[in-house]
Amino acid sequence: MSQAASAEILSVTDVSKSFPGVKALDQVSFSVKRGTVHGLVGENGAGKSTLMKILSGVYTKDSGTVVFDGQEVPSTTPIKSMNMGLAIIYQELNLVNQLSVGENIFLGRFSEMGGMRGVHAKGRELLDSIASKIDTHKLVEELSVSEKQMVEIAKALSFQSKLIIMDEPSSSLTSDELKELYVIIRELKSRGISIIYISHKLDEIFDLCDTVTIMRDGHVIDTRAISDLTRGDMIAKMVGRTIENEYPPRANKVGEILLEVKSLNTLKLNDVSFSVRKGEILGLVGLVGAGRTEIVRALFGADKTRGHEIRIDGKPVKIRNPKDAIQAGFGFVSEDRKLQGLVLPFSVEQNISMASLQKIAPKGILRKSLEKAIAEKHVKSLAVKTPTIKTKVVSLSGGNQQKCIIGRWLETTPRILIMDEPTRGIDVGAKYEIYILMKEIAESGGAVIMISSELPEVLNMSNRVLTVYEGRITGEFDPIRYSADRVMESALGFKGGAEA
Amino acid sequence: MNMKVDIKKFTTSIFRDYLVLVAILALILVTMVVEPRFMSTQNMTNIFRQFGPLSLVSLGMTFVIIGGFIDLSVAGIFSLVCVVTVSLIDPIGQVPAMIVGLLVGIVCGLLNSFLLLSSGALTQAEALFITFGMSMITGAFALFITGGMVLNFSDLAGNFALFTAIGSGTVGLFPISLIIFSVALVILHFFQSKTIMGRTICLTGGNKTAARLTGLSVNGSIMMIYALSGFLTALGAINQFSRTTTASPTMGKGFETNAILAVVVGGTTLKGGKGSVLRTLMGTMLIILMSNCLNLLGVSSFMQNVTKGAILVIAIWLDNRKPL
Numbered sequence: 114m115s116q117a118a119s120a121e122i123l124s125v126t127d128v129s130k131s132f133p134g135v136k137a138l139d140q141v142s143f144s145v146k147r148g149t150v151h152g153l154v155g156e157n158g159a160g161k162s163t164l165m166k167i168l169s170g171v172y173t174k175d176s177g178t179v180v181f182d183g184q185e186v187p188s189t190t191p192i193k194s195m196n197m198g199l200a201i202i203y204q205e206l207n208l209v210n211q212l213s214v215g216e217n218i219f220l221g222r223f224s225e226m227g228g229m230r231g232v233h234a235k236g237r238e239l240l241d242s243i244a245s246k247i248d249t250h251k252l253v254e255e256l257s258v259s260e261k262q263m264v265e266i267a268k269a270l271s272f273q274s275k276l277i278i279m280d281e282p283s284s285s286l287t288s289d290e291l292k293e294l295y296v297i298i299r300e301l302k303s304r305g306i307s308i309i310y311i312s313h314k315l316d317e318i319f320d321l322c323d324t325v326t327i328m329r330d331g332h333v334i335d336t337r338a339i340s341d342l343t344r345g346d347m348i349a350k351m352v353g354r355t356i357e358n359e360y361p362p363r364a365n366k367v368g369e370i371l372l373e374v375k376s377l378n379t380l381k382l383n384d385v386s387f388s389v390r391k392g393e394i395l396g397l398v399g400l401v402g403a404g405r406t407e408i409v410r411a412l413f414g415a416d417k418t419r420g421h422e423i424r425i426d427g428k429p430v431k432i433r434n435p436k437d438a439i440q441a442g443f444g445f446v447s448e449d450r451k452l453q454g455l456v457l458p459f460s461v462e463q464n465i466s467m468a469s470l471q472k473i474a475p476k477g478i479l480r481k482s483l484e485k486a487i488a489e490k491h492v493k494s495l496a497v498k499t500p501t502i503k504t505k506v507v508s509l510s511g512g513n514q515q516k517c518i519i520g521r522w523l524e525t526t527p528r529i530l531i532m533d534e535p536t537r538g539i540d541v542g543a544k545y546e547i548y549i550l551m552k553e554i555a556e557s558g559g560a561v562i563m564i565s566s567e568l569p570e571v572l573n574m575s576n577r578v579l580t581v582y583e584g585r586i587t588g589e590f591d592p593i594r595y596s597a598d599r600v601m602e603s604a605l606g607f608k609g610g611a612e613a
Numbered sequence: 614m615n616m617k618v619d620i621k622k623f624t625t626s627i628f629r630d631y632l633v634l635v636a637i638l639a640l641i642l643v644t645m646v647v648e649p650r651f652m653s654t655q656n657m658t659n660i661f662r663q664f665g666p667l668s669l670v671s672l673g674m675t676f677v678i679i680g681g682f683i684d685l686s687v688a689g690i691f692s693l694v695c696v697v698t699v700s701l702i703d704p705i706g707q708v709p710a711m712i713v714g715l716l717v718g719i720v721c722g723l724l725n726s727f728l729l730l731s732s733g734a735l736t737q738a739e740a741l742f743i744t745f746g747m748s749m750i751t752g753a754f755a756l757f758i759t760g761g762m763v764l765n766f767s768d769l770a771g772n773f774a775l776f777t778a779i780g781s782g783t784v785g786l787f788p789i790s791l792i793i794f795s796v797a798l799v800i801l802h803f804f805q806s807k808t809i810m811g812r813t814i815c816l817t818g819g820n821k822t823a824a825r826l827t828g829l830s831v832n833g834s835i836m837m838i839y840a841l842s843g844f845l846t847a848l849g850a851i852n853q854f855s856r857t858t859t860a861s862p863t864m865g866k867g868f869e870t871n872a873i874l875a876v877v878v879g880g881t882t883l884k885g886g887k888g889s890v891l892r893t894l895m896g897t898m899l900i901i902l903m904s905n906c907l908n909l910l911g912v913s914s915f916m917q918n919v920t921k922g923a924i925l926v927i928a929i930w931l932d933n934r935k936p937l
C-alpha cells in the first residue's frame with residue numbers, strides 16, 4: 114500500500130458526483146504515476162471538467178476517495194489544493210489582466226516574497242527555469258495566449274506543484290506555440306512533475322502522453338498505456354458507438370442562391386463575402402476568436418458593422434439591428450445559451466414565445482391561449498422534456514433548453530437560421546435530434562449557417578465549409594472531398610483552401 | 614426523502630409569498646391591542662392620505678426594478694414637480710400647471726433613459742449613479758426656483774380647487790387620492806401582464822442580451838420604464854403637496870429609499886425580470902403601517918430607521934436565497 118502511494122501521485126477511487134437531474138460522474142477510478150504525462154480524453158459532457166473541478170476543490174464529491182501524494186484528501190478548496198501541490202490551468206486562463214506578470218505569479222503572497230522586488234526576482238527565476246523570456250513587469254493583458262499560459266505554469270511551479278492539470282491548453286495556440294508547450298511539458302516531466310493533459314486533439318495525446326484515461330458519460334471507460342492503443346480504439350471508446358450513426362445523412366436539396374453577403378467589415382472582420390443556397394447547411398470553421406461568431410453576429414445586426422451589402426433572393430436588405438434581421442428572415446441560436454439565449458427565471462412557454470410576441474398579441478394585447486398553443490406545439494414536436502410548459506426553463510437540461518430556443522426560432526419560420534455552437538454541452542442523444550432538425554430546416558427550403566468547434570460535426574453536417582482565420586475567409590471546401598486535416602490547415606491560416 | 618424536500622420547499626415558498634401579508638396582519642393586531650388610537654377615524658384617514666404619494670412612486674419604481682434598473686432620481690424629480698406645479702398655479706392656472714407638472718416628470722424620466730442609453734450604461738450600478746446625479750440636479754433646480762423657500766397654498770391668489778380635491782376630497786367614502794391610486798394600479802397591472810410592452814420590460818429585466826437578440830426593443834423598454842417612473846413620481850408629488858397644501862423644494866427627500874424598500878419588501882427581485890405591482894401594493898402597505906404604528910407607539914425616528922434598514926436587508930437576503 115505504501116509502495117503504491119509512492120509510485121502514484123494521484124489515485125482516485127469510486128468518485129461520484131450528481132447535479133440536479135444529471136449524474137456527472139459515476140464511480141470514477143483512475144490513477145496517475147509520478148513523473149508521467151497522463152492524457153484525459155472524452156467527448157464534451159463526458160465528465161472531464163467535473164472531475165478536474167473536484168480535484169481542484171471547486172466542486173465537492175458526493176462519494177469516493179481521492180489520495181494525493183500518499184495522503185487521503187477528504188475535501189479540499191482551490192487554495193488548499195494549490196498549497197498541497199496540485200495546480201490546475203484552465204482553458205480560460207485565470208489571470209488578472211491589469212496586474213504585471215510577477216504580481217500574477219505571486220498573487221496574494223507579496224509579503225512572503227519580500228515585497229515587489231522579491232516578487233519580480235523570484236518570478237524571473239521561475240520563468241527562466243522554463244526558458245521563457247517574458248518580462249515580469251509587463252502587464253498580463255499585453256501578453257499572447259501562449260505567454261499567459263507560461264505565466265500560469267510559472268505560477269503553478271511557484272507552489273512547488275507536484276501535479277499540474279492542463280485543461281485544453283492547445284485550443285488557441287499556433288503550431289509553433291504548441292511546440293514550445295511540448296518542450297516545457299517534457300521539461301516538467303523530467304523534473305518529476307506529473308501532468309494531466311486534457312485535450313480533444315488526439316494527435317497531441319499520442320505525441321505527449323504516457324498513459325491515457327478515456328471517459329464517456331460520467332464513467333471511466335479505460336486507462337491504458339498509450340502504446341497499447343490505436344487511434345481507432347480510442348475514438349471508439351470515446352464515442353461508444355460506430356461513427357456511421359452519429360450524424361444523419363447530409364441535407365441533399367441544395368437549390369439556388371438565397372443569401373449573398375458582400376464586403377462585411379467590422380473591427381474584427383476584413384472584407385468577408387459569401388453566399389448561402391436554399392436547402393444548404395453552411396459550416397464556418399475556425400479557432401475561437403478567429404471571427405466565426407463575429408461574422409454571424411454582424412450579419413444578424415447584433416454588432417456594429419462598417420458597411421456591407423446583404424441580398425436575400427437577389428434583393429438588397431438593410432439590417433441595422435436584430436429586429437431588422439428577424440424581419441428579413443433570419444433566426445439566431447446564439448453561442449451561449451444561458452447568457453445570450455434564455456431568460457432563465459422565465460417559463461418554457463415564455464421563452465419559446467418571446468420572438469413571436471406580435472403573433473400572440475394580435476392587437477397589442479397578449480392572448481394567453483395563443484401563447485400556450487405555440488409553446489405546446491413546439492414542446493411536442495421537438496420532444497422537449499419538461500414537466501409542464503409553465504416550468505422555469507432554468508430547471509431543464511442543456512439539450513432541452515437548446516430545444517426551447519430552437520422552438521422559439523422555428524415559430525418565426527426563419528429562412529436562414531444561424532446556429533452558433535448548437536450542440537455545446539448537450540448529450541449525445543439530444544445532439545442527434547438537433548442534427549435532424551437542422552437538416553429538416555434546410556430541406557424545407559431554408560438554409561442553416563452553423564458554427565461549431567467540433568470539426569467532425571461541421572464536416573458531417575455541412576454541404577459546404579468556409580474556414581475563417583483572423584477575421585477573413587481563408588478557404589472554401591466540399592467536406593465530402595477534402596479531409597479534416599486540409600480544412601484545419603486552412604482554419605489555422607496555413608494556406609488558402611481549394612474551391613469546392 | 615425527495616418528497617420531504619418538496620414539502621419543505623413548498624411550505625417555505627408559501628411562507629415567503631404571504632410573508633408580507635402575515636406581517637401586515639400581525640402589525641395591525643399588535644398595534645390595535647397596544648394602542649387603541651390606531652383604529653380611530655383620524656388615524657385611518659391619516660394612513661390613507663400617506664398611502665397616496667409613496668404608493669404611486671413605488672408603482673413606477675416597480676417597473677424600473679423589473680426592467681433590471683433602479684431610479685434614485687425620484688427624490689429630486691418629486692421636489693421639482695412640487696415647486697414647479699405650485700409656482701405655476703397663479704401664472705397659468707391650475708389645470709395647465711398640473712399638466713406641466715406631469716410633463717416635467719416624464720421629461721426628467723426620459724432624460725434618465727437618454728443618459729443611460731447614450732452612455733451605454735446597462736447595469737443597475739451605473740443606473741444607480743446616473744439617476745443619483747439626476748436627483749441632485751433636479752433637487753437643486755427645485756431649490757433654485759423657490760430660492761429655498763416653502764410655497765404655501767394660502768399665499769396663492771388663483772383657484773386651486775382641483776388640488777384641494779385631490780388632497781382631501783372624497784367620492785362617497787373613498788378619498789380621491791385612493792381612487793387615483795387604484796386606477797393606476799389596475800392599468801399598470803394590465804400593462805405588465807397583458808401588453809407586449811409590459812412583457813418586453815420583464816424579459817429585458819430577465820436577460821437584456823437575450824431580449825435584444827430576439828428582436829425585442831430593449832432601448833424602448835428602458836425609455837418606457839423611466840418615463841413611467843417620472844410620470845408616477847409627478848403624480849405622487851401632486852398628491853403630496855395637495856394634501857399638505859405646501860410645496861417645499863426638499864419634499865421628495867426619502868421617497869427614493871422608501872419606494873425601493875416598498876418594492877423589494879413586496880417581493881419584486883432586485884435582479885430584474887420578476888415582480889408585480891400587486892406585490893408593491895403590499896410592500897407599500899407594510900411600510901406605511903409600520904411607520905404609523907411605530908409613531909403611535911412613540912418609537913423614536915432614529916429607531917424607526919433602524920427597523921426600516923433591517924427590513925430592507927432581510928428582504929434582499931431572503932430574495933437572494935430564493936432559487937431562480
